[in-house]
Amino acid sequence: MGYRGFDWRVFVRTPQAILAVGLAWCVLRLLVQAVIGWEPVGPDDWTRLLQVRSWLDGQAFQDVTQYRMSPPEGFSMHWSRLVDLPIAALALVFGETIAMALVPLLWLLPALFALRAIMLRLGLSDLAIAFGLVIFPLMPLLPASFAPMRIDHHTPQAVLGLICAALLLSRSQRAAAVAGVCAAAWVLISLEGLPLIAVIAGLYGLRYAWTGERLLAPFLAALAFGSSALGFATRGPSMLAPLYCDELLPGHVTAFVAATVAAALVPLIPGQATPAKRFLALLLVPAFALPAAWLTLGPCLANPMQQLDPVLQTYWHGYITEGLPAWRQPVSVMLMTLWTILIVLAAAWTTRDTWLGAERAIQWRLYFLIALAAGAYSLLLMRAGVIAQLLAIPAAAILLAHYLPRARALASAVPRILATLAVFGLATPMAASALAKPLDSRFPAATMRPDVLALIERGECDYSRLVSLEPGLVLVPLDAGPEILGLTNHTIIAASYHRNQGPMRDVLLAFTGPPAEAQTVVQSYGADYVIACGSAADIALYRTAADGNFANVLLSDTPPEWLELDETFSAGSLRVYRVR
Template identity: 30%
Template sequence: MSAGAARKTWVTVTLVWLAAVVLLVATSLLPPDAKPLLADTDDAMRMVTAADLLDGQPWQDTVVHRDNAPFGAPLHWSRLIDAPLAGLIALLRPTGHPDLAALVWPLLLLLPLLALSELWGRRIAGPGQTAAALVLPLLSMPLLAEFSPGRVDHHNVQILLLAGLSLALTDSHRHRASAIAAGLLAAASIAIGLETLPFVVLSIALVALLWAFDPLTWKSAAVWFALPLFAGTAALAALALPADQFGVAACDAISIVYVLATGLACLVLLALAALSEALKTLPTRLLVLATLGALSLGVLALFYPQCLAGPYAQLDPKMAALFSEIGEARPLSLFFEDNPASATGAILPPAVALLVAAWRLRRSRGDERLAWLVLLAFLAVATPMTIVQIRGARLAAFFAVPVGVWAIAAARERYLAKGGPQGAGLLVATWLVFASVIHNVVVIGLDQWLPKPAVAGASEFTVARLTCFEPEVFATLAALEPGIAVASPELGPHILHYTRHAVVSAGFHRNVEGTLDARAFFRGNEDEARRIAAERNIRYVVGCPTVPLKEKSSWLKPVSPKDGKLEILEVQTP
């Protein structure tokens, strides 16, 4: 691409981004579609941890000291997201509106999303496809949701890291910088959140298999991917963990487990590169690869067998039952019963993209074939993840976009060559298949005419509604003298964010004792509730709209106004 064409492309990207920012702010925050800026518990908790870092909490101290009160609760999140968010909060505090950081951060991230989409679209469909590459992400509900105002959790950064990782892999055999970038992006994705771990494993496997089929071409890429992957993981682990915790195994966050795992992967890839000229045949190379891979897994199993079952292998069984109630952890089939529009938009584009990518892989050659192989591999992991847990849709959505760009380009070329209603219909249909915003509109319309399935009542674990997350809802509670509050865990992060109070549980999986106590307080008998209140020195009982207790006894005094959204009861100490 010439310098002039490149400037024109990036001007276009920037203009589309600015238009998208205006549209997202208008649709998210202005009537009649206005909703709370922090409409998700994870986003509210991220604002808490970022503010704690800004207010002087040490970088390596990730305990939320006002959660699981009065003891504190460790959190598995990365400070790599807290840091830039804390910087935005610091800039905005003098204005009196620090929460605007939650509006600015995801909109800033939308720009690199569009840039990566344009780069992927150009890689897979050639130049001249900028329009489709920039518009399709804005028509993808799972993607758009993660880059809308208020989304300050780490998922949008994870999408960007995987998008960059996949793109770098397609160039890593030709450019050392791309291989290094791929290794560093994989390490960063591990450090920020282990939802992306399957894609890091996939990337290691892809590099190894590509070496097996073409060792001379992929020898250098294997080396320069492996070294930054291990070095980056080790460095980020050292940055995240105190020295006395570096050797402690944790399956759910960056720890010695993943330093060892990436170290073993690095050794395997370096060994393969060293043997490139000695191993003359493909079967021999595959045998050596399989043997070294099995030995690495054996070493990992020897030291950390508990983590082989996944990041949440150490989750307390009692907590596992509670977390099965979380909406984003449900399988696609159950999510479809409650929200057929969103479910259709989540699965249709990646499923179609998976089929198209498999077809194109057979028909393409050279670097084009490599790009299709990478897309197919990432879709082959992300699409089943979406079926098993709907949260996988946010990762699958991006990899459907380049395939959609290619399909739209092919349909447009066919229409321009042959014309006619069939060509026009194919072009329109292609846009419709990959635009999940339109799926939502169509399915919602059809849903008005279809019989509604019976849906189970809302779990007590998720009783809070969006209206309970408005900042003004917490004004009365914030004005009370600071103390420990017990509430539905879903209300916990917002109480921490909007008030100075501590909570028994904010609903995160490492806080086993607090979450079980909060559940028992509301579900158990009065004696058990009084015992928990005494042991934890609970001062306030909070519910939205009401406290979910069977009976409100004389030891609980109402302190909230009758017209308040929250019901607040104060514990009366004998």
């Protein structure tokens, strides 16, 4: 019992503990944000803001085209309106800046409730639950994910995946159905969620094999119905005649329906007295679902990113670190990814005598399997590390609760301090990542080329200066475009959205090629301005393509004759050119 009757062991199990942790994080992050400023973090955050603005300004709910990119046709976007809904709702009430500040913070609440549910269903101790609620800032990918102004779609999809994992541990058919709806929203936001959704479906199947619990069919039925309903609500009739392979397709829904039918038939197969026989009966599900997917998805079974133009692969996608596998990351990031998996394995080993024969053995097995699957997926796709680190939190809490009291019980100060640091080093990827940081420069990844880094100028480019520049069409590198759109009334030729490979390729060829080729691109699009930021990494990359190419010429003192430097709007690393 604590001071004046307060019992922290009881408190950490209550919803009030979640609210207290969430409130503390909100206050801390808002104070930090007041110092660093209230602008979106990166290009995707700016584009999400543009999408919300367009909707609130009257663009149709089911139309997410960005018409200020490559006008008048605009850029086709694969993003879902589901992510826009909370931002737009708060923007209508409190204004745009407050909405962008609060929405990422609010996503932390369902994440914490899901973590609490996982830890309670595993039967963790009070101390472990307490650690599990507060340790997320020590997971390197999570603080930025739940930070103000970070409004892209990666955090919502990770939270939905975490909720699915928490519901997976419940024995309720209703919970399985809710998990199916969450999985539908997840895959509608991003098709990248499909591999882990397939894993969750497989784990529901294992539950049936192990215990006979019939939860797979409710999950799949809700997934099929939810994906159809949410798809029609957000995309309308276009869902029936899609043009792209990077979104939820009728073929996916067909496969979900086929799997649902098969899952409903599995219990009717006779002779399922043992787990092995029930597992064999479950083979009916992939026997129905895989041919349905093969017949209806066709070429869309392939990864859309494998079909990118070679120019985009060379000068764009190959440098988007969040979309690359672990072996193409800096050493510190690679180790962080591997360490996240190690935390789950260490927790499984530490608690093996406790849970292997326990009443909650099924929940423990399911938790470790989904956490390891997420960790393995993050080895292939870096941005999946967000859900992998969320799912590793209960494992980290187990390690801290098990080893930290032992470390703190050491009598001598030096061993006690070293043991305490070792426990935190084991239980979080942060220490491993920090210790490996010096190796990044000694063994640079392809995304950290020394020749590129050496060309990045010092200083920043203030695109808000362009608000007074007469609106026009701008040729600008891909990453800077969304911020210029967010701060001004200009339009741009292209930004970093892969469906629109033609304009993207033209922009890349313009900057990496000779000035004459850039002039051809400018004339074909009718651009009014050319803008370059010398302190931007993408411009530095373009400069390495060839000596004397357009990117190098723009940053020199002798621009081509068909451009005129506007000294009024140029400042520092920012060069603004008018097309003559």
